[in-house]
Structures are given as structure tokens and as C-alpha cells.
Amino acid sequence: MFIRKVHHIAIIASHYETSKAFYCDVLGFTLMGEVYREARDSWKGDLALNGEYAIELFSFPFPPARPDGPEACGLRHLAFSVEDIEAAKQHLEEKGVSCEAIRVDPLTDKRYTFFKDPDGLPLELYQA
Incomplete structure (x- = not known):
């Protein structure tokens, strides 16, 4: 395969x-x-x-509700690659989407933030 x-x-x-x-x-x-x-x-x-x-x-x-919490068994989140995380976060917030503070991945030294879709599915922006 x-x-x-x-x-x-x-x-x-x-x-x-x-x-x-x-x-x-x-x-x-x-x-x-x-x-x-x-x-x-x-x-x-x-x-x-x-x-x-x-x-x-x-x-x-x-449809049944998604199990609560990011540590529930199943899909943890979807991550989208962006070039400019600050601009992407600002765009989302201007559209009324709440984002977490931008953090730095200690393993890759890359910046990322999380937000949710209308059903609470966890989504991530990851600066490539």
C-alpha cells in the first residue's frame, strides 16, 4: 500500500x-x-x-454531539497551513471567530493558534 x-x-x-x-x-x-x-x-x-x-x-x-475536550478519543483537530499567522488570526477575528493566543510549538519553533468551527470542531492555524 x-x-x-x-x-x-x-x-x-x-x-x-x-x-x-x-x-x-x-x-x-x-x-x-x-x-x-x-x-x-x-x-x-x-x-x-x-x-x-x-x-x-x-x-x-x-447528529450526536462531539465528545467534549481536545483529549477525547477520535480526531483531535484539523490544522491549516498559513504564511502569516497574525494576518490569518486577524481575519478570523474580524469575521467574529474567537481564536486562542498565538503560541510557539517547542518542537518545531513554529507559531500556531486554535479556533473552532460552528459545531465546536477544533481547528488550528499553523504558520509554515
Whole structure:
């Protein structure tokens, strides 16, 4: 087996339109396509970043809540690479997104900060 790259990340949103607006209007993803799946009462949107397919955004009626805390078993967070973390953090805060203080990774000496999507999914900005 040879894995070349991550193909996509699937996210289930409690409010599809709210999360679609967050990922597209705030984070800068583009909507490549979307479909309503009537049998599941579910939307599925395909989101791209810089022209590359990256996220499947789903909605389902009454999804269970994510386990609380970043140390819960499962996905810990998604990290996005940025060139200028100060500018990226400022952009998010201007859009009403609360960010933690910028920290420095002691292993890589790189700067990073965390914020959350509309459903509380932990997201990270990491200055490459």
C-alpha cells in the first residue's frame, strides 16, 4: 500500500448552511458542488481549497454531539497551513471567530493558534 496524500476530510455539521458559510466565507474554501440526499434528509457539499478537493461537508438530522475536550478519543483537530499567522488570526477575528493566543510549538519553533468551527470542531492555524 502506498498512500500519496489525504484525499478529503469528512465533517458532519449540525446546521449545513451555517457551516458552509463558515468554511467558504470565513476560511476561503470554494463550493465545488452539493447535493441533497432526500432518503437521508442530508446535504453533502464538496469544498476545495486552492482548487484542490479537501472537505466533504455533510448534514444529518440530529447528529450526536462531539465528545467534549481536545483529549477525547477520535480526531483531535484539523490544522491549516498559513504564511502569516497574525494576518490569518486577524481575519478570523474580524469575521467574529474567537481564536486562542498565538503560541510557539517547542518542537518545531513554529507559531500556531486554535479556533473552532460552528459545531465546536477544533481547528488550528499553523504558520509554515
